[in-house]
Amino acid sequence: MRRSSTRKTGSAVPVNPSSGSSDTYRSASSKAVSKEVERIDNLFYAYADASSGLIDPEGIESFCSDLEVDYTDVRILMLAWKMKAEKQGYFTLEEWRRGLKALHADTISKLKKSLSELEKEVARPTNFSDFYSYSFRYCLTEDKQKCIDIESACELLDLVLGFQFRPQVDKLVEYLKHQRDYKVINMDQWTSFLRFCNEINFPSLDNYDAELAWPLILDNFVEWIREKQS
């Protein structure tokens, strides 16, 4: 498959306007590119709903079954992130193109293969915090919604952080379900969960300082754990 970066290499080549070969080269590369785009678009329309012009939840479901990945799998979320998809459960053509081009996948099989690469990419620390924030925003389905309910938050935590921080996530989910102070989680709290997992020693919690700017929900969480331990 021609890499989409051919355009770049094309420009690096000294262009002799009189040289005919560069023209052919360019048109060849752009032909390859447009072939790729065409395949990506075709793939899109295979799943999209005809009237809305978007891939809707149904479409996503069949897409996932073709990929042989469960639609609740975190890799689908990663894919959405790569696409910078805005609305949960829907993919627009632009988003689809963006994602698949970035993954250099224009067929299902290529996509399948690219998923493990994608996982590695997401796992890189700089990408991961972006992915993590993205996953929260992705769940804000309503217009002016700023928070997500506890249940969903717990599921999301498990999905997104479970692999890396299993013990923290388990305990945190247990606490979130148990406590009564908060019925929703906001973005600030969500961000702090990742920071907590990264910075605080678990399960000792010895370097947690409640006098710092940790959100109150985490102060309460730590207190709850400490009480249980003693």
Next chain:
Amino acid sequence: MPIHAEETVDVEGGMAVLKKSVTKLTNILEGLPEMPFNTMEYMLLCTYVVSTDSFSLSLLSFLPLMMDLLLSTIYNMCTMKTHYDLSAQLYEEYKKSLMDYLDSLVLPSLRSKHDEYMLKELVRRWFNYKVMVRWLSRFFHYLDRYFVKKRSLLPLREAGIACFRDVVYGEMKGKIKDAVISLIYQEREGSQIDRALLNSVVEIFIQIGLGSNEYYEVNFEDPLLRDTAAYYSRKASKWILEDSCPEYMLKAEECLKQETDRADHYLHPTTKQKLIENVEHQLLSVNEIQLLEKENSGCLALLRDDMVDDLERTYRLFSRIPEGLTHFSQLFKQHVTAEGTAFVSQAENAARSKRVSDQWVQFLSENHELMNLLGFQVLIRRIIELHDKYIGYVQESFQNHTLLNKALKEAFDVLCNKDVASTSSAEMLASFCDNVLKIAGSEKLSDEEIDRTLEKAMKLLSYINDKDLFAEFSRKKLARRLLFDRYANVDHERSMLTCLKRQCGGQLSSKMEGMVTDLTLAKENQSSFEDYLDANPHAYPGTDLSVSVLTTGFWPSYKSSDLTLPDEMVKCIEAFKKFYECSTKNRRLSWIYSLGTCNINAKFDAKSIELTVATYQAAVLLLFNSADRLSYAEIKAQLNSTDEDMIRVLHSLACARYKILKKTPMTDTISPNDIFEFNFKFTDKMRRIKVPLPPVDENKKMIEHVNKDRRYAVDANIVRIMKSRKALGHQQLVLECIQQLSRMFKPDVNLIKQRIEDLIIREFLQRDEEDPNVYKYMA
């Protein structure tokens, strides 16, 4: 004898002359017989005699004759050109003369004596020696003018003293020191000693140093200080075991006084401070903890028994040593806290044992009776007295020292924030003040006493964290005082509000000031209303009515209800409305029936009695003008009232002290199945009685209200801080917030965190991307 400068002086001759004169001088000093003087000498003598001291006399007589000879001899010897280093020889001769004198005469006599006698001899010898040096220096004076300076040697007088130092002092210094110290020991043990003698000996030590105190310090002062330390260490060890704390301190004070006296009298000024510090260390620092914590006589005991003199002494003594007051102030704080806590526990136990039930609460018409019953009044009074007492101690006995002030403040910070039987200290204090101000009206206490008591109560307020809660309770109680008690004294109310303003700033007191003003205005308004009625007799509603018009913002918020009033009352309200509308436009009246009172004439079988009741009660009673028996449900429906109000009102009329209504069944509680009848059989010896209606317990609502205000206050404060700082770390923000709000209340750290989080969601603040502990203001 004529002197010729040119004359070559025979060196040996000259020396012989000198030696002879020195011998003569020595002999005179020793009191040995000398050559009698001839007539010419006597004549010269007369013109030179200054003192009648025979010793000086003989010297002076000796002087004119020998002086010339000596001076000229020396002069010649020095200026002889050929023997120009004669000066050096003369200088040595000078010193040698002195040293011989010391060696042959002075030392032996000193060696032969001991202790005090030795010291006396020393002083005598020193005195003589100084005279000797003085005269010899005069003889050899010419050396001082040129030779000494040229060779940078010690001038004659100093050289003389150095000789004494090297010969006598060098050998005797140890013994001298021992003798002096032994005398000092005797004086310490109570004997009288010759202080002048010691003074002189000390002088010797100083003068030996020729300008520096080195010899004094090394050979005398240091050993003295060591000896002093040992002495007082022994004493202290003994006393600490045998004596009580006050006894020990008396002794310590006495010792310090003595040592000061001693230093003033015969030690060098520079020693005084070192000596005193030494003694202070041994007597006070070393045993400090043990002394202060002595079981039955230490600080805690002294405080318990109010031994003010001893406490003052303790303060005086321990303020001398560095960090001496730390432990003392800790014990002080401990004691004050313990006393206060004991009062609080007593009140707690008393309150719990009463097991106040709702019924009981309703029976007590006034809240202050309840407080009284629960012992809260007593508690507050005791704490005020405690504060008064110990602030007196701090200011008078402890000279207002910072550490002790701090200790007192810390103790009261703890005491004044304790809840008793789930009643906050803010509420208790508010009730206390309420009580005082109520009595103010009835002249049971004098004006000054009232003002004094209120001022003292306000001092406690400065320690209470929840000042805003106090203000809220006070406001509620003020409202009742102003509206129900016709005897509230406006002057006292205003003076208390001034106190409050001083303590907490205008924010809390401004509303209450508004309330007091309102009432004055309301009275004016009422008289205008009465004038209006006089002018328009047809407007008279049939019943006398007085209305207090209040400004909504100042007064606590009251529920206005849709009570269905009896016709008589409705007419009154209409009449007033008409009047009010003529005088003011754009104002809406909202009627609060729960605060009204009514005088009703009740015609009982025995006699008519005038009942003073609340408006609600009146509304119920008037229903019985048109019906003999009414059920609970009927009353409720006719009045359009709530169950809560119904139970309260009916209880006060049927189950309380005065049973105006008869209830079937005759139980003590109101139930929805009860039937009520007017109790014709009721009577009382009085012609007028007040049937009280206990107020609704609005504490919970009040606390909620205060909490809500606090949330706003914290929000506003955070935003204000962040707006001016733009970016600030979490801990600093919290600290500043607490500090700025401290005049009103002590914000809980978690509350602040909560509000910060809320402000983040509302996008007033955001976290810094680099450092999540820093917040940034979002414009």
